[in-house]
Amino acid sequence: MVTRLGSRAVWHAATSIRPLFNPSQARTFASTLQREDKRTAIVTGASRGIGKAIALRLAQDGYNLCINDVEANKQGIDQVVSQVKAAGVNSVGAVGDVSDLSQVESVIQKSVKELGPLNTMIANAGIAQVKPLLDLTTEDFERMFRINVFGVQNCYSAAARQIISQGNATADAPCKLLAAASIVAFKPFALLSHYSASKWAVRGLTQAYAMEMAEHHITVNSYAPGIVGTAMWDLIDEELGKKRGNDLGQIIKKGETIKKYTDELIALGRVSVPEDVAKLVSFLAGPDSDYITGQCQVVDGGIIFT
Numbered sequence: 001m002v003t004r005l006g007s008r009a010v011w012h013a014a015t016s017i018r019p020l021f022n023p024s025q026a027r028t029f030a031s032t033l034q035r036e037d038k039r040t041a042i043v044t045g046a047s048r049g050i051g052k053a054i055a056l057r058l059a060q061d062g063y064n065l066c067i068n069d070v071e072a073n074k075q076g077i078d079q080v081v082s083q084v085k086a087a088g089v090n091s092v093g094a095v096g097d098v099s100d101l102s103q104v105e106s107v108i109q110k111s112v113k114e115l116g117p118l119n120t121m122i123a124n125a126g127i128a129q130v131k132p133l134l135d136l137t138t139e140d141f142e143r144m145f146r147i148n149v150f151g152v153q154n155c156y157s158a159a160a161r162q163i164i165s166q167g168n169a170t171a172d173a174p175c176k177l178l179a180a181a182s183i184v185a186f187k188p189f190a191l192l193s194h195y196s197a198s199k200w201a202v203r204g205l206t207q208a209y210a211m212e213m214a215e216h217h218i219t220v221n222s223y224a225p226g227i228v229g230t231a232m233w234d235l236i237d238e239e240l241g242k243k244r245g246n247d248l249g250q251i252i253k254k255g256e257t258i259k260k261y262t263d264e265l266i267a268l269g270r271v272s273v274p275e276d277v278a279k280l281v282s283f284l285a286g287p288d289s290d291y292i293t294g295q296c297q298v299v300d301g302g303i304i305f306t
């Protein structure tokens with residue numbers, strides 16, 4: 001027999017068993033600095049561009065910071081470490097290729113040894129390549145996924161294992177995993193197809209991690225920049241410009257493609273700067289985003305509307 005209950009009766013039954021809101025669970029507001037003496041973060045690909053801006057912003061927020069990049073950018077790592085220290089926090093540089101799990105583990109070990117327990121991993125490192133789909137080689141595809149997807153998986157998994165072993169993540173002060181996605185994780189750009197697919201994978205992996213890490217009090221989110229004026233976009237601008245130039249039978253000057261995209265695509269009418277992204281990452285790494293997990297947050301001046 002099926003008994004029908006009015007919606008109000010169901011509401012009362014449910015609330016009498018388990019209150020929807022328990023005032024004792026109310027959270028207070030806490031700044032990053034109030035939360036603990038110091039929190040530590042690793043930022044990969046942080047010798048320049050968006051990663052560098054994130055590191056400098058998190059230094060301002062009071063984090064001790066491990067600055068990672070590849071050997072070829074060691075000089076940039078050292079400069080960022082000095083700039084971070086000048087902000088009054090502790091910092092260490094750690095060379096390592098994120099596509100290699102054992103190197104990521106070494107970066108984490110160095111960070112923990114020099115700076116203390118890990119709270120936050122920011123898997124920012126990534127590469128781009130402009131090439132028509134039908135010209136892509138297996139090597140092109142593999143390299144893209146090795147760095148942009150395996151790199152994020154290596155950072156997420158090794159950092160999560162470290163955090164769980166430390167036992168420092170709690171419901172009131174979760175630890176955070178973050179990764180660089182992109183607006184192309186929502187709508188691909190032509191000629192950036194395998195890059196776009198790699199960022200869709202970052203978005204998917206982030207959602208899966210959010211589900212499995214919740215019980216460990218670790219939140220997992222990604223950030224999706226639009227068109228940011230960094231070395232990466234210098235390359236994209238140049239390569240897309242060559243392709244458009246060939247199609248139109250004209251020479252497209254450096255900077256013209258990025259200007260075209262800015263004028264046609266960005267509602268706010270200006271290209272992004274790395275600091276735009278760093279502000280979002282500061283929020284996602286900080287206490288004000290403790291109840292956010294599994295999201296891919298766009299920061300693009302109004303190109304993609306989610």
Ligand SMILES: NC(=O)c1ccc[n+]([C@@H]2O[C@H](COP(=O)([O-])OP(=O)(O)OC[C@H]3O[C@@H](n4cnc5c(N)ncnc54)[C@H](O)[C@@H]3O)[C@@H](O)[C@H]2O)c1
Nearest residue numbers: 045049050097098124125126180182225227228230231232
């Ligand atoms: N610039 C943009 O418009 C834009 C837009 C959307 C997303 N993103 C993403 O943001 C992130 C940062 O981009 P950016 O514009 O600062 O690029 P960038 O090229 O200026 O910096 C990327 C950094 O990552 C490092 N790196 C590359 N491969 C690495 C590896 N295997 N191990 C460790 N470090 C490695 C590079 O050496 C470099 O310093 C990337 O993941 C990128 O895909 C950038």
